[in-house]
Amino acid sequence: MPLTTNLRYTVRSVVFLLIGLVFITPLLWMVSTSLKFENQVFERPFVFIHWGSVNWSNYAHILTETDFLTWLWNSVFVVLISVVFRLLLSALGGYAFGFLKFRYSDGIFFFFLVTLFIPYQLTLLPQFISFRFIGLLDTHWALIIPNIVDVLSIFLMRQFFLSFPKELVHAAYMEGSGIFRSFVRVALPLARTPMLTLGLLSFFMIWDQYYQPLIFLHSKEMYTIPMGLQSFQTQFGKQYAMQMALACLAIIPVLGVFLALQKQFIESIVSSGLKG
Amino acid sequence: METVANGKPTRTKRAYSLERLERRAGLLFALPALVGFLLFVLIPMVCVFLLSLYKVDLMTNTFEFKHFQYYDKMLHDPDFWKSVKNTLLYMVIYVPLTLALGLGMALILNSKMRARGVVRTFFIIPYITTYVATLVVWNVFLHPTEGPVNTLLMSLGVDKPPQYMVDTHWALPMLALIGAWKDVGYHCIMFLAALQGVSKDYYEAAEIDGAGRFQRFKHITFPLISPTSFFLLLITIIGGLQAFYQMALLTKGGPSFSTTTMTYHIYRSAFEFYNFSYASAVGMFLFLITLVLIAANWLGQKKWVFYQ
Numbered sequence: 001m002p003l004t005t006n007l008r009y010t011v012r013s014v015v016f017l018l019i020g021l022v023f024i025t026p027l028l029w030m031v032s033t034s035l036k037f038e039n040q041v042f043e044r045p046f047v048f049i050h051w052g053s054v055n056w057s058n059y060a061h062i063l064t065e066t067d068f069l070t071w072l073w074n075s076v077f078v079v080l081i082s083v084v085f086r087l088l089l090s091a092l093g094g095y096a097f098g099f100l101k102f103r104y105s106d107g108i109f110f111f112f113l114v115t116l117f118i119p120y121q122l123t124l125l126p127q128f129i130s131f132r133f134i135g136l137l138d139t140h141w142a143l144i145i146p147n148i149v150d151v152l153s154i155f156l157m158r159q160f161f162l163s164f165p166k167e168l169v170h171a172a173y174m175e176g177s178g179i180f181r182s183f184v185r186v187a188l189p190l191a192r193t194p195m196l197t198l199g200l201l202s203f204f205m206i207w208d209q210y211y212q213p214l215i216f217l218h219s220k221e222m223y224t225i226p227m228g229l230q231s232f233q234t235q236f237g238k239q240y241a242m243q244m245a246l247a248c249l250a251i252i253p254v255l256g257v258f259l260a261l262q263k264q265f266i267e268s269i270v271s272s273g274l275k276g
Numbered sequence: 277m278e279t280v281a282n283g284k285p286t287r288t289k290r291a292y293s294l295e296r297l298e299r300r301a302g303l304l305f306a307l308p309a310l311v312g313f314l315l316f317v318l319i320p321m322v323c324v325f326l327l328s329l330y331k332v333d334l335m336t337n338t339f340e341f342k343h344f345q346y347y348d349k350m351l352h353d354p355d356f357w358k359s360v361k362n363t364l365l366y367m368v369i370y371v372p373l374t375l376a377l378g379l380g381m382a383l384i385l386n387s388k389m390r391a392r393g394v395v396r397t398f399f400i401i402p403y404i405t406t407y408v409a410t411l412v413v414w415n416v417f418l419h420p421t422e423g424p425v426n427t428l429l430m431s432l433g434v435d436k437p438p439q440y441m442v443d444t445h446w447a448l449p450m451l452a453l454i455g456a457w458k459d460v461g462y463h464c465i466m467f468l469a470a471l472q473g474v475s476k477d478y479y480e481a482a483e484i485d486g487a488g489r490f491q492r493f494k495h496i497t498f499p500l501i502s503p504t505s506f507f508l509l510l511i512t513i514i515g516g517l518q519a520f521y522q523m524a525l526l527t528k529g530g531p532s533f534s535t536t537t538m539t540y541h542i543y544r545s546a547f548e549f550y551n552f553s554y555a556s557a558v559g560m561f562l563f564l565i566t567l568v569l570i571a572a573n574w575l576g577q578k579k580w581v582f583y584q
Contacts, residue, residue, distance in 0.1 A: 013390035020398035023457075027401065029424060030413045042422050044431070093309030100302030108310075115317050117566045119518050121542050122559035125552055126323035127316070132334070149312030173294070179301040208407050210521055215547055226408035230525060233412050240416050247409040258404045262397065270469035 027251075034058055034245035041240045058245035068249060070221055071228035076253075078140050078224055079206045082147035083199055089148055090198065091191060094157020095183055099164050109158065112151050121211070128215055142216040143224070147206055153198055160194045161187070197268040200261060207254055225250045328556035346557040356558060358533050359541035362448060363565075366537055367516045369452035374512050375505070377456060378463025385464070386471040396468075403461025411525040414454055415441075441527050444534040451522040451535055459515060463508050470504035471497070499582040506573075506581045513569050517562060538562045 021028070032048050033041055037055050040047075062068050096102065097109045127146060128137075136142045164187060172182035188195075210226040217223060220231065232246055258265065328347065331340040350356050381399050385392060402410060417423050418440040429437040438446050478496045487495065498505075520539040523529055529536035529544065536544070538558060546555035 009388065010390070012387075016384050016389055016395050017391055019384070020395040024398050024401055026410065026413045026417045027405070029417060033416075042424075042427060044427070046424070089308045089312060092305045096302040096304075096306035096309070100298045100305060102299045102302035102306065105302060105306070112313060115313075115321070117514065117563065117570055118317070118321060119539070119559060119562050119566065121518065121520065121539050122324055122556070122563055123317065123320045125542075125546055125556055125559065126320040126327060128546075129327075129332070129334070129552065130320075130323075133337070146316050149309065149316045151313070151317070154309055179298060183305075204404050210408050210524070211543075214524070215543075226406060229406075229408045229412055233415070233525075243412055243416065247406075247412045250409040251405045254404055254406060255401070258400075259397070262400075266396075266400075266465060269465055270472065 030244045030247055033241050034248045036241050038239060038241050055241070058242050059249065061242065062246050062249060066232070066246075067220060067223070067228060068246065071223050071225045072249075072253070074140065074222060075207060075224040078143050079203055081140075082144045082206050083202045085144070085148040086150055086153055086202055087195055087199055090150065090153035090157045091188065091195065093154040094159075094161050095187060097154065098158035098161030099169070099187070100179070113155065116151050116155075124211065124215065131216065136216075138217055138219055138222055140222065143209070143212050146212070147202075147209075150202070153202065156194060156198055157191070160191055164190070193264075193268045196261075196264060200257070200265050203257065204254055324556045324559060328553055328560055330553060332552050334550060334552070342553070346553045347560075349554060350557045350561065355533065355536070356541065359536050359538045359558075360565075362533075362535060363517060363537040363539075363562075365448055366452050366455075366519060367513070369449055370455050370516045370519070371509070371512045373452065374456040374460050374463055374515075375508060377460045378508065379467050379505075381460065381464040382467030382471055385468050399464050400461040402458050407458060407521050408525060410458060411454070411521060415526055418450065442531055444531050447527055447531060447535045451519070451526065454522050454526075455516070455519050459512075463512070466504055466508055467501065470501035474500045502581045503583055506577050509573060510570060513573070514566060517566055517569075538565075 028048075035049055035054050035056070035058075036043075040050070040055075097105050123146075127142075131137050131142045136145075168186050168190075169182050172186045173179075177185060208226065209224070210230070213224050213227040214230075217227060223231065229246060229250055233243060236242055329342060329344065331342050332338075333340075385396050385399070389395070418425055420426060420437075420439040420442055426437040440446050440450050474497060478500075479492055482492050482496055518539055519537060520543065523535050523537060523540040524543070527535040529540045539562070542555045542558050542562070545551045545558065
């Protein structure tokens with residue numbers, strides 16, 4: 001009896017593992033293809049990796065002959081600045097709307113939330129015209145500035161500060177800290193977990209952005225990774241192994257961050273107000 | 277009046293002034309958010325409405341008032357109605373599929389199993405990976421003649437495998453499928469969080485009462501996770517209405533307009549034909565559809581969402 005239960009348990013686990021593998025087949029195929037020569041891409045029978053003759057030259061070519069490293073730097077620059085300012089603004093705003101409160105703060109916040117339903121494709125139109133007018137087109141600031149104000153992020157920080165213990169802050173007042181000082185020394189350190197989650201979610205989201213660079217940028221040296229990938233795809237339509245190597249390189253930074261922090265990331269999503 | 281001696285009034289006074297101080301500081305703390313909101317959400321929103329009423333010449337930066345002419349043009353444009361139809365068709369596939377897959381995957385992860393961490397990582401990977409990169413992969417993966425999917429199908433004896441992105445009937449459902457594949461990791465984590473919040477006691481009691489697996493799901497799990505389901509439903513509706521990347525990278529709205537959704541119609545009108553006014557009108561309509569769908573679900577939640 002225990003043996004059959006154990007067997008069923010194992011079989012079930014194997015089935016689930018297979019489902020998981022099928023789910024990421026396109027990505028496994030991407031890794032496999034990126035390590036092949038062009039003439040092996042559609043070979044039959046299919047070989048996952050030619051262990052004896054792995055082809056690293058696709059990666060070498062991309063890193064040395066293309067603008068990949070420029071795109072990578074552009075992406076890192078845009079994402080880091082956007083995330084830092086977004087976190088700062090959301091923490092301040094969340095503390096104001098959730099903890100300090102001010103006249104009409106709840107009403108104003110409700111109004112904020114309604115605008116969550118505005119399609120971003122719509123707000124980008126006047127942004128394009130105004131950025132064109134003030135000469136921000138084809139600069140990274142056109143990508144960064146709209147990313148700083150994010151209603152959903154302010155909402156999440158507000159959720160956190162709504163239930164923040166008043167006693168802690170008031171104790172800091174008693175010790176002579178002002179409002180700003182107690183925010184920095186008491187509230188912010190305790191908000192580390194939601195801020196980490198928010199930072200990661202924003203990182204993944206902004207790293208992914210394609211629409212904004214598509215309409216705001218036109219010089220190739222300004223491209224972020226998604227734009228670079230797209231231009232590469234049109235330029236090297238038939239070089240599939242090369243395209244897969246580039247796709248791999250584009251994913252590695254986010255995947256690395258995710259794998260390193262996934263435990264905290266998932267746990268904090270599960271425990272924080274991100275459930276809505 | 278004797279209470280004055282106890283120092284009570286002074287305390288209230290101090291509390292009162294502290295509250296006032298906090299309120300003042302609150303406004304100051306919120307200032308960056310308020311200014312940003314004004315500049316990047318509210319003013320653009322007003323502008324975009326005005327934009328839909330004016331003819332704009334980007335070369336000379338001149339504006340000419342046109343009343344509701346662009347809305348009129350939109351309502352008489354067959355391409356617009358096609359894009360509405362395509363958007364709704366996309367939604368009909370994407371929304372239920374993403375929710376069902378997400379719940380199914382969360383149920384798998386919530387059951388007794390080995391290697392849960394590995395499977396969970398597999399399920400979440402598409403959600404965190406760069407969308408454009410995965411689309412570059414899908415583009416080759418589903419290539420009608422050379423892609424591995426059709427090569428496999430043909431070697432299995434399928435004579436005419438589907439042509440995916442170049443077939444008017446297949447393209448949109450495939451894009452919806454890819455959209456679901458990309459986004460479902462988020463739904464999976466959220467559902468998993470909700471499932472883990474359901475107390476085991478309920479199940480034990482139901483098992484003693486002789487409730488089967490399906491009955492336990494219907495009468496215990498489903499109602500208890502319904503607030504999360506409702507939240508995810510709203511997120512999925514918004515995400516479905518705003519889908520754009522697959523169309524932009526895989527089909528360019530084709531073949532023969534079969535994947536031109538409203539978002540792609542907006543993009544094409546604005547940045548290929550430089551008709552910002554018309555694009556704004558379509559955008560306003562998309563916003564209206566979003567509000568209607570959200571409101572309908574908000575009213576409908578009473579029927580099935582159960583708050584503890």
